[in-house]
Structure formats: structure tokens, C-alpha cells
Amino acid sequence: MPEHTPAVRRCPDCDGFPVVAIGIGGRDRHGHLRTAAVHCPACHGTGTVTTRPVLARAGR
Template sequence: MPRAICRECGGFPVVSITTGERHLDGSRVLLHVVCRTCNGTGLILPAPALSQTGR
């Protein structure tokens, strides 16, 4: 079953945000944030098509 790119993150499920602070070695302190919609995969299952029931 084909999977679609997550509409919340656009296929970039993990981003790094700088806090503005630095470690003792001079590197930046980063926060890694994961997309909650796709749980860090960048892909989602497409919504199932509506089926008609009745006669």
C-alpha cells in the first residue's frame, strides 16, 4: 500500500532547533523535535476511501 508524505511536516519529520547556548567545546546546544503526526517517519497512510453501503 503506497504511503503519502506527512502533511504536517512535509517529509522532514525531525528538526533541530538551537537554544542559543553553547557547550564547553563551542558547539551549539540543540533540541531535536520529532513530528507527532507521523512519529518521525515522514510518511502517513492515506485515508481510506469512503465506501457506499446499501442497496
Template sequence: MPQRTLPRPICGHCDGFPTVAITTGTRTPDGQRRTITADCPACHGTDPTLPSARTHARIGA
């Protein structure tokens, strides 16, 4: 029997790819391509599909 899960939120601007590497077209002295990273302007590179960090609180004395 299939399990039903709730849909996870995905950023509408980056479709779940919050940080990407873009090649600049130039090469390094050892022949590799230079890349820069770019973050999504809407979610600022934080992937909304990942579970948020949980915080633990101590209740009581």
C-alpha cells in the same frame, strides 16, 4: 520516454521533515551550539515517504 510513478505520501504537517534539530541558543564548553531534536506530532517522527519495513512470512510446511 519518461517513467510515470505514483506520488508518494508526505505528511501534511512536516512536509517530509519528520525530525528536526533546533538550536537552543546556548553553547557547549567547546563552543558548539546545543541542539534538541523535535519529532512531528502528526507522524511521530516516522517519515511516511520512506518505504515501510517489509516482513517475510513463511507459507506452507
């Protein structure tokens, strides 16, 4: 029987791909490309965002 898994909201800025490798140019002495891992600033590298509670407006 399948289990119910909660829906996860993807980060709208990175669309679920929170870490990318950016080439910084050149090669090291072994011939490998030099890269830097960069994290999404909106989700801090998790790929998901938390849902904000909705404020209910009640009144007359």
C-alpha cells in the same frame, strides 16, 4: 527494467521533513551550539502517513 515502487504519502504537517534541530541557546564548553532534535507530532518522526481506507457508501 524499472521496478514499480508504491507511492508514499508524505505527512501534510511536516512535508516529509520529520525531524528538525532547534537551537536551545548558548554553547557548550567545546564551543558547539546546543540543539534539540524535535520530531513531528503527526507522523511521529517517520515523514509518511498511512492511507486510510475509504468507506464506500452503498444503498438505495
